[in-house]
Amino acid sequence: MSKVRVTFNEELCKGCELCKNACPKGIIEMAGYINAMGYHPAKLVNPQECVGCGFCALMCPDLVIKIEKEEIK
Amino acid sequence: MSKVRVTFNEELCKGCELCKNACPKGIIEMAGYINAMGYHPAKLVNPQECVGCGFCALMCPDLVIKIEKEEIK
Amino acid sequence: MSKVLMKGNEVIGEAAIKAGCRYFFGYPITPQSELPEYLSRRLPEIGGVYLQAESEVAAINMVYGAAATGVRVMTSSSSPGISLKQEGISYIAGSELPCIIVNIMRGGPGLGGIQPSQSDYFQATRGGGHGDYYLIVLAPASVQEIADLVKKGFDLAEKYRNPVMILGDGMLGQMMEPVDFGVETSGDSFDKSWATTGKNGRKKSNIVNSLYLKPEELEVHNRELEKKYLEIKSKETMAESYLTKDAEIVVAAYGMTARIAKSAVDMAREEGIRAGVFRPITLWPYPEKELNAATVSAKGVLTVEMSLGQMVEDVKLSLNGRLPVEFYGRVGGMVPTARAIFEEIKRMSEKFGGVK
Amino acid sequence: MSKVLMKGNEVIGEAAIKAGCRYFFGYPITPQSELPEYLSRRLPEIGGVYLQAESEVAAINMVYGAAATGVRVMTSSSSPGISLKQEGISYIAGSELPCIIVNIMRGGPGLGGIQPSQSDYFQATRGGGHGDYYLIVLAPASVQEIADLVKKGFDLAEKYRNPVMILGDGMLGQMMEPVDFGVETSGDSFDKSWATTGKNGRKKSNIVNSLYLKPEELEVHNRELEKKYLEIKSKETMAESYLTKDAEIVVAAYGMTARIAKSAVDMAREEGIRAGVFRPITLWPYPEKELNAATVSAKGVLTVEMSLGQMVEDVKLSLNGRLPVEFYGRVGGMVPTARAIFEEIKRMSEKFGGVK
Amino acid sequence: MAVVFDRPKSLTDAKFHYCPGCHHGIIHRLVAEVLDELGLQDRTVGIAPVGCAVFAYDYFDVDCIEAAHGRAPAVATGVKRTRPDTIVFSYQGDGDLASIGMAEIVHAAARSENITVIFVNNAIYGMTGGQMAPTTLIGQKTTTSPLGRKSELTGYPIKVCELLATLPGATYLARTSVHDPKNVRQTKEAIKKAFQLQVEGKGFSLVEVLSACPTNWHMKPVQALDFIKNDMMNYFPLGQFKSPEEAK
Amino acid sequence: MAVVFDRPKSLTDAKFHYCPGCHHGIIHRLVAEVLDELGLQDRTVGIAPVGCAVFAYDYFDVDCIEAAHGRAPAVATGVKRTRPDTIVFSYQGDGDLASIGMAEIVHAAARSENITVIFVNNAIYGMTGGQMAPTTLIGQKTTTSPLGRKSELTGYPIKVCELLATLPGATYLARTSVHDPKNVRQTKEAIKKAFQLQVEGKGFSLVEVLSACPTNWHMKPVQALDFIKNDMMNYFPLGQFKSPEEAK
Amino acid sequence: MLKQIMIAGFGGQGIMSMGQLMVYSGMIEGKEVAWIPSYGPEMRGGTANCSVSISDDPISSPHVTEPDILIAMNNPSLDKFEMSVKNGGVIFINSSLIDRKIKRKDVKVYYISANDKATELGDVRVANMVMLGALLKIDKLVKIDSIMESLKKVLSKSKHHLLPLNAQALEIGAREIGNN
Amino acid sequence: MLKQIMIAGFGGQGIMSMGQLMVYSGMIEGKEVAWIPSYGPEMRGGTANCSVSISDDPISSPHVTEPDILIAMNNPSLDKFEMSVKNGGVIFINSSLIDRKIKRKDVKVYYISANDKATELGDVRVANMVMLGALLKIDKLVKIDSIMESLKKVLSKSKHHLLPLNAQALEIGAREIGNN
Ligand SMILES: Cc1ncc(C[n+]2csc(CCOP(=O)(O)OP(=O)(O)O)c2C)c(N)n1
Ligand SMILES: Cc1ncc(C[n+]2csc(CCOP(=O)(O)OP(=O)(O)O)c2C)c(N)n1
Ligand code: SF4
Ligand code: SF4
Ligand code: SF4
Numbered sequence A, B: 001m002s003k004v005r006v007t008f009n010e011e012l013c014k015g016c017e018l019c020k021n022a023c024p025k026g027i028i029e030m031a032g033y034i035n036a037m038g039y040h041p042a043k044l045v046n047p048q049e050c051v052g053c054g055f056c057a058l059m060c061p062d063l064v065i066k067i068e069k070e071e072i073k
Numbered sequence C, D: 001m002s003k004v005l006m007k008g009n010e011v012i013g014e015a016a017i018k019a020g021c022r023y024f025f026g027y028p029i030t031p032q033s034e035l036p037e038y039l040s041r042r043l044p045e046i047g048g049v050y051l052q053a054e055s056e057v058a059a060i061n062m063v064y065g066a067a068a069t070g071v072r073v074m075t076s077s078s079s080p081g082i083s084l085k086q087e088g089i090s091y092i093a094g095s096e097l098p099c100i101i102v103n104i105m106r107g108g109p110g111l112g113g114i115q116p117s118q119s120d121y122f123q124a125t126r127g128g129g130h131g132d133y134y135l136i137v138l139a140p141a142s143v144q145e146i147a148d149l150v151k152k153g154f155d156l157a158e159k160y161r162n163p164v165m166i167l168g169d170g171m172l173g174q175m176m177e178p179v180d181f182g183v184e185t186s187g188d189s190f191d192k193s194w195a196t197t198g199k200n201g202r203k204k205s206n207i208v209n210s211l212y213l214k215p216e217e218l219e220v221h222n223r224e225l226e227k228k229y230l231e232i233k234s235k236e237t238m239a240e241s242y243l244t245k246d247a248e249i250v251v252a253a254y255g256m257t258a259r260i261a262k263s264a265v266d267m268a269r270e271e272g273i274r275a276g277v278f279r280p281i282t283l284w285p286y287p288e289k290e291l292n293a294a295t296v297s298a299k300g301v302l303t304v305e306m307s308l309g310q311m312v313e314d315v316k317l318s319l320n321g322r323l324p325v326e327f328y329g330r331v332g333g334m335v336p337t338a339r340a341i342f343e344e345i346k347r348m349s350e351k352f353g354g355v356k
Numbered sequence E, F: 001m002a003v004v005f006d007r008p009k010s011l012t013d014a015k016f017h018y019c020p021g022c023h024h025g026i027i028h029r030l031v032a033e034v035l036d037e038l039g040l041q042d043r044t045v046g047i048a049p050v051g052c053a054v055f056a057y058d059y060f061d062v063d064c065i066e067a068a069h070g071r072a073p074a075v076a077t078g079v080k081r082t083r084p085d086t087i088v089f090s091y092q093g094d095g096d097l098a099s100i101g102m103a104e105i106v107h108a109a110a111r112s113e114n115i116t117v118i119f120v121n122n123a124i125y126g127m128t129g130g131q132m133a134p135t136t137l138i139g140q141k142t143t144t145s146p147l148g149r150k151s152e153l154t155g156y157p158i159k160v161c162e163l164l165a166t167l168p169g170a171t172y173l174a175r176t177s178v179h180d181p182k183n184v185r186q187t188k189e190a191i192k193k194a195f196q197l198q199v200e201g202k203g204f205s206l207v208e209v210l211s212a213c214p215t216n217w218h219m220k221p222v223q224a225l226d227f228i229k230n231d232m233m234n235y236f237p238l239g240q241f242k243s244p245e246e247a248k
Numbered sequence G, H: 001m002l003k004q005i006m007i008a009g010f011g012g013q014g015i016m017s018m019g020q021l022m023v024y025s026g027m028i029e030g031k032e033v034a035w036i037p038s039y040g041p042e043m044r045g046g047t048a049n050c051s052v053s054i055s056d057d058p059i060s061s062p063h064v065t066e067p068d069i070l071i072a073m074n075n076p077s078l079d080k081f082e083m084s085v086k087n088g089g090v091i092f093i094n095s096s097l098i099d100r101k102i103k104r105k106d107v108k109v110y111y112i113s114a115n116d117k118a119t120e121l122g123d124v125r126v127a128n129m130v131m132l133g134a135l136l137k138i139d140k141l142v143k144i145d146s147i148m149e150s151l152k153k154v155l156s157k158s159k160h161h162l163l164p165l166n167a168q169a170l171e172i173g174a175r176e177i178g179n180n
C-alpha cells in the first residue's frame, strides 16, 4: 500500500457529507465544531486506514480535499 | 363507365399545369387566350375520354375544378 | 370583507382571481416568482389553468391566444422577461386584445440585479415594442392598491380592448400589508362578440389579426387605435396628490418611491417647508392635468425615481416649461431614503421657494 | 473613388465591409432582406462570416458573443424582429459592447405591414429593452449618408463601447442613389484589451458581463454608464439645418421624411413663406442645442413623422415650452407628401407667422 | 348529376393569393375537406402563421388568429387551454416552425397539447423571397445560400418528425407529400387522423407535408413535383413517425 | 510526497457560492481538470448561463461571457465564428437549455457548431427557487407543481440527448452522472472527449450530467444521490447517444 | 432643374429596369439621381412602379407624388397615376395595352404602341425600351449614348448580343413620337 | 404613532416570521402595518432582514432606513444596522451570538441571551420569540395575546402543540429585560 496524505481545507467545507458517504473505509466524520460559514467540517478520523482511493476528493463539490502520495521510484 | 362532368372555373386558374400533368388520359390542355389574371387557363379537350379519376381536381391548388358524376341508382 | 395579510405578489394573483381571471401563463423570474407559485396552487383549486410556458416569448403568445378567446388572462415577469415579450405585446396591442401584463421591475440593463428598480418606465409607457401603440400602465403603491388596480385593470383592458400593464418593483411585490379584496367580479358584462371561440353558428368568422398589408388599410387601423388612445387619455388618468395645495416644492414620484417621498415631505413640513407629493397612478395615460393642478402654487418640481431619470420626461412634457423640474434618482436596486429626498426638497426650497 | 449606384440596404452592407466589419448575423424580414442577401454573397468572398440565425433572438445573442471578442459585427432587422432583440440589446448595452444594429422600420404594431414607417422611434431612443441604457441612434436620409453613418457608427460604437442603431425606413432601404464609399477603415485603432479571446498569456481573465447582484455594485455600474451617456450627449449630436436662419416655421423631421419636408419648404419659400427644415441626424443623443439654434427666429415648429407622434416629444423637451410645437403624421406605410406638409406650413405660418 | 368534387364548405370564396402551382392551395383544401367531413367547422379555431400562408384567415371559414412568426403553437396552447372544446390547429411553414419557432413546437409536443399542427415543409422561406430555411437541402441555392447550402457552414437540414418523435408527448407524427394524386389522398388521410385524435383528446398531432415553392425554387410547377419526389423525399422520408398506439 | 489531487489550474481561488452538496461544484472541477489536461486554458472562452451557475465566470480562470437566459449556444456561436481558434464551451442548466433555450441548442447542434456544451440536468430551476423544469420527473414536487408534476397538464420530461441525436450535426452526445466516484470519472472522460473533438474541429458536442439540487429537492445531499440513481437514471438513461464514428 | 418621372405597369414589364437605366445614365452624366421602387404585396404578378428623379442640383425629396412625366404601361397604372401628373406635365401611354384616352387637358400626351412595336422587333420584352426611346425624344433628360453605356454595364456579358435590339427599340420609340 | 422596527440576522433564525407575527398582530388590533423582507443573493445561508412598520395612521413609507427599534440577532447585522437606529431608539441584542457592546450613547440597549434561553427551553428555534418577548416588554407595540392569536393562525394545526413553548419563550424574554 502506497503512503497517502489526505488533507481537508476546513474553511471551504459545507458539511454536505458526500465525502463521508463515498469513503469505502468509513474514516471520514463531521467535526463537532463549526467553521466560519457555520458548517460542521469533514475530517479524517483514522488516517492510517486510508487506501488512497480518492473517492472523497472525487465527490467533494467544494474542493476541500487535497491528496498527496508518496512517489514510488 | 360512369358519366362524369369536369368543369373548370377559368377565372381562378393560374395556368400551373399540375392538372394537365396529372391527367392519365392527357385530355387537359392550356387555352390560347389569357384570363383576367393574365394566365392561360386549363381546359378539357376531349371530355368524353374522361375516366373521372379526379386526379386533376386533387392536384389543382386553386380549386378551379369541379367534378360531377351521374348517380348510379 | 375582512382584511388579510399578504405579500404584494400574491395579492396580484388573488386579485386577478377575484376579478374572474382563471388563466395564467408565465415563466419564473425573481422578484415576482411568488405570483406564479401562488397561482400554481390556487388556480387548479378553482378550475383555472396555470401553465408554465417554455419562455417569456411563449408565455406572452399563450396570453395572446387565450385573450383572443375572450377570457380574462394574465402574465407576469420582471425586466429581462418583459423585454422578451415586446413583440408579443405589440401584437396584442395591434390586435386589440385585453389582458394584464405584470412587470415587477428589477435593476438593469442586461442581467442586472434582482433588487427593486423603476428603470423600465420608458419601456412600459413608450412601447418597448415596435409600432404606434400604448399600454395602459398602472402603478400601485400599496398592497391594497395592487388589489384595486388589478381589478380595475381587467375592466379597463376589456373596456378598451387594450393590454394593461401593472408596473411595480420587487419591494412592493414582496411587501406584506393588509388587504381587503372587496366583492368578486368578472368580465361578463363586456362585449366579447369578437372572440375566436369557434363560429358556433355565427355567420361570419371572427378574426384576430394585426396584419394590414395595404398601407391605406393599416393607416385606417392606426387611426382607430389613435382615437382609442386619445379617449383613454381624456378619461382614464388617475393620480394622488398629497399636501400639494399650498406646496412650493412638489415631489413627483410613483409606486413605492412616492410613499418614501411622502415621508420626506412629512419631514419637510415639520421644518416648515411647504412640500407635497404628486403620485401618478396611471403612468400612461400620464395625468398631465392633475400634475398641473397639483403644482399651481409650486415653485419647482422634484422628480424622484429609482432610475437615471425616465418619468421626469413626462413631468417636463406635462409642465411644458412652466416650472423648473429637477431630478433625484437612485439606481441598481438602491432605494432612495426619505432623508435624502428631504435634503433635495430643502435644497430646492432654498433655491426656488419663498421664505419659510 | 468614383460613385456607384446602389440600393440603400446593400449600401449598409458594403459600407460595413468598407469599415472593416466581417461578421453579420441576421434573420430574414421585409423590407431589409437585400442587406443579408447582399452580405451572404459578399462576406464569404473576403473571408468574412455571414450566418443566418434561427431567429432574431439568436441573431442578437450571436452578435453579443461576436462583439465580446472585439470584432466589428452587425445585425439587421425590421420592426417586429427588433422587438424580439430587446433583451439582447439591453445585455449588449449593459455589458458595454460595440456593434451596429440596423432597423429598417415597417408599419406596426404587431405584424402590421411592410411599407415604410417611423413608428419605432420611441423604441430606438428610449430603450425598448429594460433598464437604464441608451443606444446611439443614427438616422440617415440618403444613400450616401447611409455609407457615411455606417462607418461613423462603428467608430462611435467602439469609442464608447456602446451599441449603435442605424434607423431607416423601407423607402430609404430600397432606394437607389449614387454613393461614394471613400477610403476603407477598420477598428484596429481602438482599444480591445477587454475582449474575450482566450487569455493567451494574459494574467487576469477577461469577463463580459452585466450581472451585479449587490445593489451597491450595480449602482456604481449604472453611474458609469450614466457618465458615458452624458459624455456622448455633450459631444456627439449631429443635425442638419436647411434654410432655418430666417425661418418662422421650422419643420423638424428625420430620415426620408426630412427630405420630403425640404421639398415642402421649397414650395413654401416660393410662396414667400419663411420656412426651414431641422433634421436631426443623431436621434439619440437628440441635438437639443442645434434645434434651439435652428429656431432662433422661429414662431412655431412643425414636427413631421411617419408615426402618430414620437420624435415630437424630443422636440418639445428640447424647446421646453419656448415655442408652439405642432405635429403632422402619416402612418401605416403611407408617406406624407410634400404638398401636405406645405399646407401645414402655410396654416402654421398664418397662425403664428408675421406678415409674408 | 351529383357533385363529387368541389370547394369545401370550410373554405371561404376568396381567391388564393399563392403563386401558380404552389401547394399551399392543395393543403388548405385538404384541411378544409377534413373539417367538413368531421363536422368540425363550427368549433374550430385556426392559427395562421407568418409566412406565405399569412392570409390563411381569409381562406379558412373558421375563427382564426394570426400568430407572430413561429409562435403559433403557443397561441394554439392559449386557445386550447382556455377553450378545451374548440378544435385548434396551427398551419405553419418550415421557417416558422423549424427555425424561429423551434422551442414552441418542441414544447407543445412535449406538453402533448391537444392540438393539430399542419406543417408545410417547402425547404425555403417563401414569403420573404427565398432565403435559406433549416430544411433547405444541402446544395440547394437560395438568396442567402447563393452558392448552394454548405454543411460546413450551416450544418444539415432538420427532420422535424424524427426530432419530435423523441418526445413521449407527441401522439401522432406523419410526413406526407402532395406531389401526385396518390400522395394527396394519403396526406388527407393523415390530416384526418390528426384531427380525429384531437377530437378524442389524445394529444399532440402533427402532419408534415412536403410542398413545392416553384417561385423561389425557380422551377416550373411540374418540375417542382420532381424536386419533391427525387430530392426532398430522399432526405425527408415519408411515413408515420409516431402513432397513438405506441405513444406514451 | 506528490500532489495527486488538488484544485485545478483552470479554476480561480474563489469559493463556490453553491449550496452544500450541490453537484455544480463537482462538474466545474471536472471541466477545469479537462482544460488543464488538454492544455486549453489559455485559449478557452466559457459562456456562463443564467441559473445557479451564473457566476461561473468567477470560478473558471478563463475568459468568460455571461449569456442571457437560454442563449448561451448563440453566444458561443458568435465567439466561435469570429475566433475559430478559441475553444468555446457553454455551461447550462436544464431550465436554461431545455426550456427557454430549446431553439438555440437545437440549432447549434443542427449547424454542428464546433463548440462544447456542458448541460447540467438537475430536473429543476435552482436559482429562482425550485420551479418546475422541462426535465422535472412525473410526480416530482416543485414550487410550481406543488402537487407533483402531472403529465396530463404538462406532458413529459424532455430527453435532450435523445432529441439532439436526431440531428446529423450533433457529433457527440453523452449522458452521465456524478452520483458516485465511478460516474464522476466517467463524466470526466465524456467531458474530455467532447473538448478533444472540438480541438479536432469535429463539430458539436454535448455532455448532459445528471446532477443534484439538494436544496430545491428538499433532500439531504446524500439522499439526493439516491434520487439520481433511482429516479433520474430510470427516466434518463446514461450512455453515449452519438459519437463521431457514427455521426453525419 | 429637377425632373421626376413615374413609371408604372405590371410586374414583368421591365418597369424597374427602365427606371434604373435612366438613373444610371444620369449618374454617368454627372447629374443627381434617385430611384425608388414600389411593389404590391404579391410575390408573383400584381402591379409595380418606380419613381425616378434626375436633377442638376441635390435632390430634396426623391419621393415622387407629382411627377413631371408619367409612363403608364397598363390600364390600372394609368387609372392610379393619371391625376397625379403635374399641371403641364407629360404622359406616355402604352397604347398596345391601354385602350382609353386621357381626359385631362393640361398635360401633353403621347400614345405609343410599345408592345406592338416590340413584338414587331421580335421581342415583346423591349416594349419598355420603346417607351424610353419615345420619352427621350421629347425630353432630353439623358443621352441615348448614356443609356447604351449603362445597358452595357447592367447587362451581363452573355447578354451583350441584345444591345443592338435595344438600340433599335429606342430608335423606334423615338420615331413613334412623329405619329402622335 | 408610527413605529418602525428592523429585525436582522442569519437566514434560519426566524427573522422573517418574527416580523410577520408583529404585523399580523398589529392588523388584528386594527392598526396599520407593513412588512418588507430583504434577502441576500444566496439560495442557502447568508443574511436576512425584514422591516416592520406599525402605526395608528396610514403609513407613508414602509421602507425602513431609520428604525425606532433594532433587533440584531447576530454580529454582521449589528454592524450593518447599528448606526441607522434613530436617535433615542432602542436596540435589542442577541447576546448569545453577539459578543460586543454598543458604542452609541443616544440609544437604549438591551442584551438578551436569546439562544441560550431558548436552548434552556429545549428548542433553539424559539430564540426569536425570546427576543420578541423582550421587545414587547419595553414597547407595547402589540399585545402578547395578539401574538398568540396570530401564532395560532400562522401555525398549521399539527404544530399547535408548540404554542405553549412559544408562550413560555415570550415570557422568558420579557423577564430577561429585568436583568438588563
Ligand atoms: C419576427 C419576425 N421575423 C421575421 C419575419 C419575416 N418573415 C415573414 S415570413 C418569413 C418566412 C416564412 O417562411 P416559411 O415559414 O418557410 O413559410 P413559407 O413562406 O415558405 O410558406 C419571415 C422570415 C417576421 N414577419 N417576423
Ligand atoms: C429571460 C429570463 N427569464 C427568466 C430569468 C430568471 N431565471 C434565472 S435562473 C432561472 C432558471 C435556472 O434554472 P436552470 O437552468 O435549471 O439552472 P439551475 O439554477 O438549476 O442550475 C430563471 C428562470 C432570467 N434571468 N431571464
Ligand atoms: S464533500 Fe467536501 S464539502 Fe462536502 S463534507 Fe466532504 S469535504 Fe465538506
Ligand atoms: S391545376 Fe388548377 S390552377 Fe393549375 S392549371 Fe390546372 S386548373 Fe389551373
Ligand atoms: S412564394 Fe412559394 S410558398 Fe409562397 S406562394 Fe409562392 S410558391 Fe407558394
Ligand code: SF4
Residues within 6 Å of the ligand: F017, F018, F019, F021, F022, F023, F024, F052, F122, F126, F127, F212, F213, F214, F215, F216, H043
Ligand atoms: S439551488 Fe440547487 S442547483 Fe443551485 S446551488 Fe443550490 S443546490 Fe445547487
